[in-house]
Amino acid sequence: MTGPVQRSVIEGTGSALPETRVTNDELARRLDTSDSWIRERTGICERRIAAAGETTADLAVAAGARALAAAGAGPDDIDLVLVATATPARTFPATAATVQGRLGIRAGSAFDIAAVCSGFVYALAVADSLLRTGQARRALVIGAETFSRIIDWEDRTTAVLFGDGAGAAVVGLAEGRGDLSDRGILAARLRADGRHDMLLHVDGGAGSTGTVGHVRMAGREVFRHAVTNLAGVTHELLDGLGLTAADIDWIVPHQANLRIIEATAQRIGVPMERVVVTVDRHANTSAASVPLALDSAIRDGRIRPGQLLLVEAMGGGFTWGAAVVRL
Ligand code: UT7
Secondary structure, eight states, X not given: OOOOEEEEEEEEEEEEOOSEEEEHHHHHHHSSOOHHHHHXXXXXXXXXXXXXXXXXXXXXXXHHHHHHHHHTOOGGGOOEEEEEOSOOSSSSSOHHHHHHHHHTOOSSEEEXXXXXXXXXXXXHHHHHHHHHTTXXXXXXXXXXXXXXXXXXXXXHHHHTTBOEEEEEEEEEEEEEOSSTTSSEEEEEEEEEOGGGTXXXXXXXXXXXXXXXXXXXXXXXXXXXXXXXXXXHHHHHHHHXXXXXXXXXXXXEEOOSOHHHHHHHHHHHTOOGGGBOOOHHHHOBOGGGHHHHXXXXXXXXXXXXXXXXXXXXXXXXXXXXXXXXXXX
């Protein structure tokens, strides 16, 4: 049975990157690493690093303003601001509140989502729920990070992997027919498995050391879980909708490592020609990576209106999730 339903539709996207590019060769001057190791193991060529004093909120505001412009929306059109981040400038208030204030948004609510690299997928699913239950009319959903602030720059096993940036989407409501031809979020699935909360974590915080701490990761373990979890949740999602990999026009994956992206796409059954890759230029920007990739591919004309997208991400927690969205 199908009939008219409310769908949460992506109306516009935007992104922001710090100006400073740091190449692998530059990192190799201060760490025992090399451009060839980083490229071969991760696909990363360079990353952007925030300037002194440039915060996650600054990047989120810039990305949010661009998404509003792309959607043809103004601050009065938004009544929900969600910021997915693990690197807020301050422990509180939420970065979303700061962003709301700076963008001149006055209605509704604003809060942060803490799901690390899966944060944007989590935020998209939360926005979808709040919109379709009538608690908001139009959301600004942002993933923004300055991971450079929580990197141990002496640790080559993590320092080469991350970068800073932000991506955003304006999500509004539109009536659909209730079938798979509808625009908007057709389904989303979120998962967590807290047994693994030490495999990818930060070794500090306001409530323990009183410092921000540094990223620590059991890379090989995380890699293995990432491919299994992402392929698993995607299969569940597609099966639930009655779709196959052939129906997906683009995978917009979390950009942690090109090898994870390739292995996951292979398990899902989508060729790399239909996978958006930005990890080479952005490295892993955690919650910002999916919306940064989405915005890049929309602006360069690869992703077009009406196409069916699979967004997926996995991160610390572990948390992971995926959504099927028709643009
Ligand atoms: O955002 C979601 C979470 N993050 C991820 O999904 C990342 C998941 N993990 C990964 O992407 C990969 O595991 C890494 C890129 C972190 C590491 O790649 P790997 O192929 O799993 O390498 P490894 O950890 O098994 O290390 C291989 C070797 C080791 O040396 P030995 O023990 O074989 O002598 C490391 O010490 O590479 C060494 N190594 C490095 N060498 C040069 C580790 N980091 C570096 C480095 N430069 N930066």
